[in-house]
């Protein structure tokens with residue numbers, strides 16, 4: 001069940017704050033996506049490659065598809081022709097593969113680096129040192145990595161009721177984002193996206209500086 005009232009309320013708030021709403025439609029049918037599309041929603045997020053390909057083939061061409069899950073290198077070629085933003089790059093190998101597949105498709109693909117901010121062992125992502133060393137590689141190979149652009153960071157907070165803990169984790173991510181935006185890695189205005197916040201914690205995320213939220217269950221119901 002698509003909650004159109006909630007969509008409108010969120011859209012009004014996010015528009016006023018310059019926050020992009022990515023509607024996370026994973027596991028939900030194409031018909032649900034079309035309902036929000038008809039209201040004006042254009043950014044949708046998926047985290048299974050096969051499911052994303054099937055939906056992309058049947059839904060309107062002007063949807064901006066965000067790949068928000070953990071991406072395996074051998075799957076990049078499947079989404080490279082159309083993906084708008086890959087949120088969770090966590091290795092140099094993956095970055096190289098995205099560049100390669102983007103070239104094959106005559107495109108430039110935008111990506112975010114996933115930063116690990118939560119307690120949980122299971123959440124993917126890089127720590128600050130690992131992000132810096134990935135960016136060092138990126139700098140060193142800039143001439144070959146012409147078709148991939150690192151546009152910012154994404155992260156997920158610990159799944160907890162402790163709001164102060166969530167706030168501290170988002171603050172850490174946003175501080176590091178601001179630091180990177182000011183370094184010589186990026187004198188470029190495309191390093192501008194800080195993707196954090198989901199249904200349970202988006203208010204904290206936006207208060208801490210997020211400018212892209214990924215919201216699923218609030219819009220489409222529980223999975």
Ligand SMILES: *Cc1c(COP(=O)(O)O)cnc(C)c1O
Nearest residue numbers: 024068198199200214215216217
């Ligand atoms: C599923 C998912 C979301 C959305 O979660 P909700 O709690 O349904 O809003 C956001 N980000 C990522 C990476 C996800 O996998």
